[in-house]
Amino acid sequence: MITNPVPSPAAVARQWFLAHSDLDDLIQALRKAGRIVIGPTVRDGAIVNDEIQSAADLPAGVRDEQTAGRYRLAERSDERVFGYTVGPTPWKRFTFPPILPIATAHVSGSFGFEQPKIVAPQLAFLGVRACEIAALGMQDRVFLGSPFTDEDFRARRKAALIVAVQCTTCSSTCFCSSMGTGPEVRSGYDILLTEIDEGFVVQAGSPAGAAIVAHLPTRRPTHAETGAAVDVVEAVRTQIGEPLPIAGIDQRLKRQLDNPRWSVVAERCVECGNCTMSCPTCFCTSVTERSDMEGRTSVTERQWDSCFDVNFARVAGGDFRARPRDRYRQWLTHKFSTWMDQFGSFGCVGCGRCITWCPVQIDVREELQAIAPVIQPIERPVAVEPVAASPGRYSLARLASVKEETEDTTTLSLTDLDPAFLGGRPGQFVMVALPAFPAVPISISRFRSNGIDLTIRAVGPTSTALVNLHPGAKVGVRGPLGTFWPIEDAYGRHAVVVAGGVGLSPLHGLVEALVANRDRFESVSLYYGSRTPEDQLFRDDLVAWSAGKSIDVAVTVDRAGPEWKGRVGVVTTLFDMMSCDCSRITAFVVGPERMMQASVQSLISKGVPPERINVSMERHMECGIGLCGHCQTGPYFVCKDGPVFRLSELGDLYVREGI
Amino acid sequence: MASTGKAVRPRVAVAKFASCDGCQLTLLDLEDKLLEIVTRFDIVEFPEATSRHSPGPYDVVFVEGSISAPEHLDQIKALRKQARVLVTIGACATAGGIQAMRNWADHDAYRAAIYEHPEWVESLAMATAVSDHVKVDAELRGCPIDGGQLLELLTSVLVGRRPQIREEVVCRECKRKGIVCIVVASGEACMGPVTSSGCNALCPTYGRGCYGCFGPRIGANAKSWSAGLMRSGRPPEEVWRLFAGFTGYAEPFRSVLTELGKAKG
Incomplete structure (x- = not known):
């Protein structure tokens, strides 16, 4: 591995001042040391990095304006030479050439393969920015960080002397501050220049750099000059701000592999590969064989290639990334997720070239935030401290009354319980136990002034024993547990509750809360589907809600006898009745997995944002407090981190394990 | 096909339909390679270079031009039967060419606007690519084609490998x-x-x-x-x-x- 030069504390402490008029002395000193100087120069309407002869070739008084898909040069009001950001030429062009012969082969005379001699010219890179130093380091890890190395790269990298420059301005496309690579240069340079009004504050970062600086007509900088050099970089950091919320993006992306946005961006992407070609870290190549007409001698040429190329993942039997969205996802997830797994850092330095040089103006920052948004925690009331929150501990409650809802579902009203339960919120659940029966998680279907209701379908031994209890019986309870419906998330919006079968039970308390706070919402609707009319829960409430004006209730059944006059069909068939602006819906969905999946897909296709769709996940739970491991799904324990989730928090985890 | 020995040179024909002959010229423009090419290939038909004709079958047929006139329809089918490998060359043969702009226009009106005696001109209402009419084994694109790609295709015929012609953006x-x-x-x-x-x-x-x-x-x-x-x-x-x-x-x-x-x- 090449280790970037790390400046010794003494060298950092040592600073010099070089006047603007003496900058050419630096270029000539580098040339005299036998180096070809590659630096910024104006060509074809851009500041490119190319061979320069003297300071006269530098872009004095020129600045660049960059936005997505647009790059223009403009005049500066001063004569600064580094008063621009990054141009179209990544430095990899000189350490990792776009076209390189890597082997020759012959069958005439003898048979064999030969590698060309590595010729690495002595170069000096002038004007390397912090993000670009980071990019060189990333390619170091790719090409030199494993047992298999690219020796041509190693030679070129070693032969390049780095004259870094602090950024004193930024573009709208810059996001180094988010990627942690800039704007200030901290290491990885031989010489570091900071341009201020009068000239340059100069630092040496290596003996080779110090040797060059020793030849320059420098003087000691004043305190004002060293202070200005610090301030100018700080000002750039403030100007860039924090354009991309990056924390956890690698994990967030992994949960969004099926996000519909991949298709949206792929429809726009023309797959020109300009992003990958101008990216300072992209390293993909392909080889081409060139031979004489008889195939007796041949040359293998390595060329920059791109994962956007339609043939890049092709094998004889077909293509592993056949669709444009597969290729876009490959690129973006490599840069921001799987590169981390492979090389221990992001594959992006935030230089913004992929944004500027995209001819269809795709901004990678926008795509990332759309595909894998940071879930802004919405202010929610803190959940009440649960009681008996350790395995085996239970608080006692008394069964006040029993109400049969349907043939197999019964509501138990509990009272005489710990006041903590009354402070619970709709969506939460309790672990309920009887002696000799294993505890089961039951969601709270109603909060009363003196107790809570649990609506239970008799499907197992414990639930059957529970529904057969008589008023006055004691039960063990632990809770209230888990997350609850973010009712505040629907304030000022259309609150839509979608329930399937017994899924209405965890939603019942929510509907009551929505009705009680009706004026906080634009509208409130309930869509409820059950197998048959006889399977409907809370029929009295459904009738009362339908009669009132505060909530629109629509019900459907899968099948019914002739006496049923209502709708027949799955719950999503009711969605045609939605007449509001769907982007302003906040949805709450519970039911069988398949019903939830269909409902969620339908809501998304109607334009409901994924972060506004809340679901309650059902999983095997034994402890209810994140200790037993049964309900673990991706990064979550459903009992503790759920059961209520925003769809955007779940990403691909949702319905991945569907029943 | 490569190792059949020098005695048997692949028979190559160049044919043209509606085109400007620029792609044929690309072959002639491979000046420093021409001697080697004719040493290794027997070029038996080449309208831009010789009036000599030689009947098929041919090992390789390069087809220039679009299918644009009534007689082309039968000619291209007959040519296909004589060709072991048929390669279309240039924008006309591979895409219909610039003359295919008439495919969006009123063919008769165009003809009347340009020619003094439109009734003397027999042409199809549409100019189309050769691949619309017969199976094509390889295409060389461009207006005109690239000499390097042509040479690589010839080389690949001799060596017996797939042409190393990258189709990219x-x-x-x-x-x-x-x-x-x-x-x-x-x-x-x-x-x-x-x-x-x-x-x-x-x-x-x-x-x-x-x-x-x-x-x-x-x-x-x-x-x-x-x-x-x-x-x-x-x-x-x-x-x-x-x-x-x-x-x-x-x-x-x-x-x-x-x-x-x-x-x-």
């Missing part, structure tokens, strides 16, 4: 050459993002937008690119002209042109 060649993107930096109209490579980014190298003469590259997102060109302020007529050049009748350019045609009325 023009932008890739531009970036490797270090050309500053003229779309982004100068706002030029350029067909590079949807066009197949092979010219080594000839036009952008000289600051001009790509004309698309190598035709739509595999997987070209022509729909997005036409939208992008219009987003940058170009009216549908101008975008229509960009796509309708040398290879406009090849999909997916053709679909874009049909849509744009509706837009511009």
Whole structure:
């Protein structure tokens, strides 16, 4: 591995001042040391990095304006030479050439393969920015960080002397501050220049750099000059701000592999590969064989290639990334997720070239935030401290009354319980136990002034024993547990509750809360589907809600006898009745997995944002407090981190394990 | 086919339909390779170079030009029967060429507007690619074709391997050459993002937008690119002209042109 030069504390402490008029002395000193100087120069309407002869070739008084898909040069009001950001030429062009012969082969005379001699010219890179130093380091890890190395790269990298420059301005496309690579240069340079009004504050970062600086007509900088050099970089950091919320993006992306946005961006992407070609870290190549007409001698040429190329993942039997969205996802997830797994850092330095040089103006920052948004925690009331929150501990409650809802579902009203339960919120659940029966998680279907209701379908031994209890019986309870419906998330919006079968039970308390706070919402609707009319829960409430004006209730059944006059069909068939602006819906969905999946897909296709769709996940739970491991799904324990989730928090985890 | 020995040279024929002969000239322009080529291949038909004729069968037939006149329909089928390998060369043969612009127009009106005696001119209402009529084994794109690609194809016939001709986007060649993107930096109209490579980014190298003469590259997102060109302020007529050049009748350019045609009325 090449280790970037790390400046010794003494060298950092040592600073010099070089006047603007003496900058050419630096270029000539580098040339005299036998180096070809590659630096910024104006060509074809851009500041490119190319061979320069003297300071006269530098872009004095020129600045660049960059936005997505647009790059223009403009005049500066001063004569600064580094008063621009990054141009179209990544430095990899000189350490990792776009076209390189890597082997020759012959069958005439003898048979064999030969590698060309590595010729690495002595170069000096002038004007390397912090993000670009980071990019060189990333390619170091790719090409030199494993047992298999690219020796041509190693030679070129070693032969390049780095004259870094602090950024004193930024573009709208810059996001180094988010990627942690800039704007200030901290290491990885031989010489570091900071341009201020009068000239340059100069630092040496290596003996080779110090040797060059020793030849320059420098003087000691004043305190004002060293202070200005610090301030100018700080000002750039403030100007860039924090354009991309990056924390956890690698994990967030992994949960969004099926996000519909991949298709949206792929429809726009023309797959020109300009992003990958101008990216300072992209390293993909392909080889081409060139031979004489008889195939007796041949040359293998390595060329920059791109994962956007339609043939890049092709094998004889077909293509592993056949669709444009597969290729876009490959690129973006490599840069921001799987590169981390492979090389221990992001594959992006935030230089913004992929944004500027995209001819269809795709901004990678926008795509990332759309595909894998940071879930802004919405202010929610803190959940009440649960009681008996350790395995085996239970608080006692008394069964006040029993109400049969349907043939197999019964509501138990509990009272005489710990006041903590009354402070619970709709969506939460309790672990309920009887002696000799294993505890089961039951969601709270109603909060009363003196107790809570649990609506239970008799499907197992414990639930059957529970529904057969008589008023006055004691039960063990632990809770209230888990997350609850973010009712505040629907304030000022259309609150839509979608329930399937017994899924209405965890939603019942929510509907009551929505009705009680009706004026906080634009509208409130309930869509409820059950197998048959006889399977409907809370029929009295459904009738009362339908009669009132505060909530629109629509019900459907899968099948019914002739006496049923209502709708027949799955719950999503009711969605045609939605007449509001769907982007302003906040949805709450519970039911069988398949019903939830269909409902969620339908809501998304109607334009409901994924972060506004809340679901309650059902999983095997034994402890209810994140200790037993049964309900673990991706990064979550459903009992503790759920059961209520925003769809955007779940990403691909949702319905991945569907029943 | 490579190792059949020097005694048996592959028989090569060059045939032309509606075309300007520029692609045939590309073969003649391989000056320093010509001697080697005729040493290794028996070129028995080549209208641009010789009036000698020789009946088939042929090992390789290079076909230039689009199918544009009634007699072409039978000729190309007969030629196919005589060809072991049939290679179309150039924009006319591979996409219909510039003459395919009439495919969107009133053929009879065009003919009457141009020729004094339109009744003497026998032509089809549509100019079409050879592959619309017979099976094609390989295509060399461009207007005209690239000499390097032609040489590689001949070489691959001798060596017995798949031609090492990368079908990629023009932008890739531009970036490797270090050309500053003229779309982004100068706002030029350029067909590079949807066009197949092979010219080594000839036009952008000289600051001009790509004309698309190598035709739509595999997987070209022509729909997005036409939208992008219009987003940058170009009216549908101008975008229509960009796509309708040398290879406009090849999909997916053709679909874009049909849509744009509706837009511009």
